[in-house]
Amino acid sequence: xxxxxxxxxxxxxxxxxxxxxxxxxxxxxxxxxxxxxxxxxxxxxxxxxxxxxxxxxxxxxxxxxxxxxxxxxxxxxxxxxxxxxxxxxxxxxxxxxxxxxxxxxxxxxxxxxxxxxxxxxxxxxxxxxxxxxxxxxxxxxxxxxxxxxxxxxxxxxxxxxxxxxxxxxxxxxxxxxxxxxxxxxxxxxxxxxxxxxxxxxxxxxxxxxxx
Amino acid sequence: xxxxxxxxxxxxxxxxxxxxxxxxxxxxxxxxxxxxxxxxxxxxxxxxxxxxxxxxxxxxxxxxxxxxxxxxxxxxxxxxxxxxxxxxxxxxxxxxxxxxxxxxxxxxxxxxxxxxxxxxxxxxxxxxxxxxxxxxxxxxxxxxxxxxxxxxxxxxxxxxxxxxxxxxxxxxxxxxxxxxxxxxxxxxxxxxxxxxxxxxxxxxxxxxxxxxxxxxxxxxxxxxxxxxxxxxxxxxxxxxxxxxxxxxxxxxxxxxxxxxxxxxxxxxxxxxxxxxxxxxxxxxxxxxxxxxxxxxxxxxxxxxxxxxxxxxxxxxxxxxxxxxxxxxxxxxxxxxxxxxxxxxxxxxxxxxxxxxxxxxxxxxxxxxxxxxxxxxxxxxxxxxxxxxxxxxxxxxxxx
Numbered sequence: 001x002x003x004x005x006x007x008x009x010x011x012x013x014x015x016x017x018x019x020x021x022x023x024x025x026x027x028x029x030x031x032x033x034x035x036x037x038x039x040x041x042x043x044x045x046x047x048x049x050x051x052x053x054x055x056x057x058x059x060x061x062x063x064x065x066x067x068x069x070x071x072x073x074x075x076x077x078x079x080x081x082x083x084x085x086x087x088x089x090x091x092x093x094x095x096x097x098x099x100x101x102x103x104x105x106x107x108x109x110x111x112x113x114x115x116x117x118x119x120x121x122x123x124x125x126x127x128x129x130x131x132x133x134x135x136x137x138x139x140x141x142x143x144x145x146x147x148x149x150x151x152x153x154x155x156x157x158x159x160x161x162x163x164x165x166x167x168x169x170x171x172x173x174x175x176x177x178x179x180x181x182x183x184x185x186x187x188x189x190x191x192x193x194x195x196x197x198x199x200x201x202x203x204x205x206x207x208x209x210x211x
Numbered sequence: 212x213x214x215x216x217x218x219x220x221x222x223x224x225x226x227x228x229x230x231x232x233x234x235x236x237x238x239x240x241x242x243x244x245x246x247x248x249x250x251x252x253x254x255x256x257x258x259x260x261x262x263x264x265x266x267x268x269x270x271x272x273x274x275x276x277x278x279x280x281x282x283x284x285x286x287x288x289x290x291x292x293x294x295x296x297x298x299x300x301x302x303x304x305x306x307x308x309x310x311x312x313x314x315x316x317x318x319x320x321x322x323x324x325x326x327x328x329x330x331x332x333x334x335x336x337x338x339x340x341x342x343x344x345x346x347x348x349x350x351x352x353x354x355x356x357x358x359x360x361x362x363x364x365x366x367x368x369x370x371x372x373x374x375x376x377x378x379x380x381x382x383x384x385x386x387x388x389x390x391x392x393x394x395x396x397x398x399x400x401x402x403x404x405x406x407x408x409x410x411x412x413x414x415x416x417x418x419x420x421x422x423x424x425x426x427x428x429x430x431x432x433x434x435x436x437x438x439x440x441x442x443x444x445x446x447x448x449x450x451x452x453x454x455x456x457x458x459x460x461x462x463x464x465x466x467x468x469x470x471x472x473x474x475x476x477x478x479x480x481x482x483x484x485x486x487x488x489x490x491x492x493x494x495x496x497x498x499x500x501x502x503x504x505x506x507x508x509x510x511x512x513x514x515x516x517x518x519x520x521x522x523x524x525x526x527x528x529x530x531x532x533x534x535x536x537x538x539x540x541x542x543x544x545x546x547x548x549x550x551x552x553x554x555x556x557x558x559x560x561x562x563x564x565x566x567x568x569x570x571x572x573x574x575x576x577x578x579x580x581x582x583x584x585x586x587x588x589x590x591x592x593x594x595x596x597x598x599x600x601x602x603x604x605x606x607x608x609x610x
Contacts (some may be wrong), residue, residue, distance in 0.1 A: 003436065004434065005439070006437065008430050009431040009435050012427055012431040013368060013369050014428045015427075016372065026375075028375055040382075040385050040386040041384070041386070041407060042386055043390070071297065071534070072300070073301070075304050079540030107261065107391070109394065111308075112300060112302075112395075115403070124389070
């Protein structure tokens, strides 16, 4: 009969309308600025640079290897390597970025930089309220704006961060042990010049394991 | 005169033809219409064109006598960019082709590269791919049905119901991949990361609840007399034309051609899943709408089975490299059954870090080629519905 389909549809609309007041499954609207949904652990917006400890200049993990700059699909990262070196968490002298800019108006939040970084130095932030009144300078983030402590990263991605911290701690312990062994071997070789050959082999192996 | 439409004739004695794409009609042809023809330009900014797309429609009264699609407003140089960046860096760009279905785009591209390199995808990653691809199909078809109703004048209600359900799926995508739409999830030889804790259970909840929504949606629409009178017999695509114009996806199957790459190619692990391929009888707009509803129900069956069988294990081939990825010289074509049709990526490698040639076979663009044939003889208001039922996304048409 003509009109039955329309009436059925109207009944459905009515059910949805009433349900939007009572049925939790249909009460889906979130009044955004007042209410906020909890962010997912994996959610990503723009990258930031992680540093260990309290001092960004000392603890910055980035060694300015420029892999992310090369791999970044929209080419929004600009890095200038430092002239001097600073020790990393293993005590090895490394370069650090003298300039590290990310143009967030170009960045497409793809996370490729995070994936290719061998030093766990760049990670995704989930800060999404980023509007500024200055569309050029305000969206171009420099190194100081990008660096954030490891504790912040811990709050964003706890699973990921604790895994990385354990790995880095292991690396550090291993490197410290190796440094101690090397120092002992050196001291031993200085004391007994004859056994120097064995001592040298250990030292030769060391960079391969550490890297 | 009729051949002059394609050539550049600026200042060479054919007034009015200078901009090749500006008009659908030559002045001579306009006169043939006896002065009763009216040429109107729908778009590029028009609510019904699903993006920046323009139709030059020539009308006699309300009836379409000629229609010319004009696109390219959203051209972003996708293929050339991909030839200039590494294989990995093109992956997030594929998200932006058909921005409704980023996961299937990822899969097609990953499949092409895997064919090129010969990477094996671990079992769990294959299941994750099927699950994410079928979820993508669900949300794409839901949106499409909503937009189709919007085009028909049912402003808001079906579309918002569709969007409400789609949001549950996008939430799943966000907790798995980090982004609602630009997922960038698949990698050559697997997937980027494993599922977060409890994710599969969330998918199970959505999959169990979805049939109820589909029933509601069908109650709302399928038997609706207005919908039937607006869509039945409108925009009929014949079998012959569909095959000759290499139409693919739901449009092809609505015309009655049994061709689904999930069955024909059996890529990934699709041969393991028993599902039916729904087919249309008439190839009209109603069939295209109905077919998508039926396809969603089949997708749910695939999802149920995949969720039951998904094994534990690694999600990426250990041989796969992220950096310094240089395939051996060769060529490969990877294609999948995307929600809109056959999505293919053709790659030629010369051994370098970038593809030598990178070509996308976009289903939206090729399905769009029959638009004029479908619209001729119908009312101008029907062109809007026909365009909606073809299901195009301009990001993919223009690339």
